[in-house]
Amino acid sequence: MFKLPPERQALVDRVRALASERFAPRAGRYDRAAAFPAEDFEDLSREGLLAAAVPAGYGGLGLGPRGGDALTLWMMTKELAKADLSLARCWEGHANSMVLLDAMADLAQKERWFDGVVRRGEKWVAWSGEPQSPAPGEKARFGTHVERAPGGWVVDGSKVFSTSAGGVEWAILLVNSAGPGGARHAQGSPEALLLLACELGDRSVTFDGSWWDPVGMRATVSHLVKFDRTFIPEENLIGAPGQYLREGWQTAFTPHYASSFLGAAEAAYDYAIECIASQGKGGDPYVQQRVARMAVNLDTAQLWLRHVASLWDEARHAEAQLAGIRARHVIEHLAAETVDHAIRACGARSLIRPSPVERILRDLTFYLRHDNDDQLLSTIGKSVLGQVFDPSFYKP
Secondary structure, three states, rough: OOOHHHHHHHHHHHHHHHHHHHHHHHHHHHHHHOOOOOOHHHHHHHHHHHHHOHHHHHHHOOHHHHHEHHHHHHHHHHHHHHHHHHHHHHHHHHHHHHHHHHHHHHHHHHHHHHHHHHHHOEEEEEEOOOOOOOOOOOOOEEEEEEEEEEOOOEEEEEEEEEEEOOOOEEEEEEEEEOOOOOOOOOOOOHHHHHEEEEEOOOOOOEEEHHHOOOOOOHHHHHHEEEEEEEEHHHEEEEOOOHHHHHOOOOHHHHHHHHHHHHHHHHHHHHHHHHHHHHOOOOHHHHHHHHHHHHHHHHHHHHHHHOOOOOHHOOOOOHHHHHHHHHHHHHHHHHHHHHHHHHHHOOOOHHHOOOOOOHHHHHHHHHHHHOOOOHHHHHHHHHHHOOOOOOOOOOOO
């Protein structure tokens, strides 16, 4: 029903095969150890898939919202999420970083950094998180301070929710020259936001994994990262100050998150169909209704992603930004409901290892909190009412 053009479908099929044959069997081990899925990324690199969102002119596949084919990238992500939602999140961070470099880096930067991905398998991520309000039990404050220095900038302080910490070679730091807060938690002018490419092998960058002991998404290793007066050279500034927010690049990634939610939901659905058949529950009318709801939910989510992708592909950016927010909201609820139907149809045994549903429930519950759905809805409401709204970070 949702086939892509043959050459694009072949890419998705390659990812599906890798995910089912190699990544899914490893997922439980990475989850229990809260370890970065390094073997999975080695496989992706060997298959030439790390360059999925690198422009074709630099040796990549040219996928994504800037390449005129957002849907193929998102469907690849969906297949990874069916195997391991944590892996999909790490992959998203890398692919989204490639989109940012394509959108904002200069020619010399693109040649240098894309070559590292294509030829050496270098992995990237983008970090923003610097929450300024402590949660109960937290004592330390998070945040970075940035100061100008001869030939570049000095970054001092810490970030949290730093996906793929210790597993990748480069991070795009979203930092604010007006004070701590990064992008999501800053209060100052958007013009103060800088994007700085940081080589993570620098000895001044350290990782604190003791902070990371979550209920789900454990293999994203989203540790606390400390910067001890880390120097970032001038040539590692990406774009102009404030460009990321002015051009609304966060909105290109919002539906990408939703593709991961869909993948997790599809995995729960597949498990439920197999479970229902093996237990002979197909004649139960209540089970039939739950199967119907799951199937309709998955189709609806696919249709939303196709709609948003078509807007990006046609360069209808303002429409794509708003549609992406709506899709993110809708698919969050469709995915959570689908997993709940799967559990109710299959019973408590679906939550006992080695069932993947146990991990899917934990991971999806945690990942859905990546953005605040109440603020998503508020943003949609403001747009309908003709009020001023922020499509990137959903500030009230």
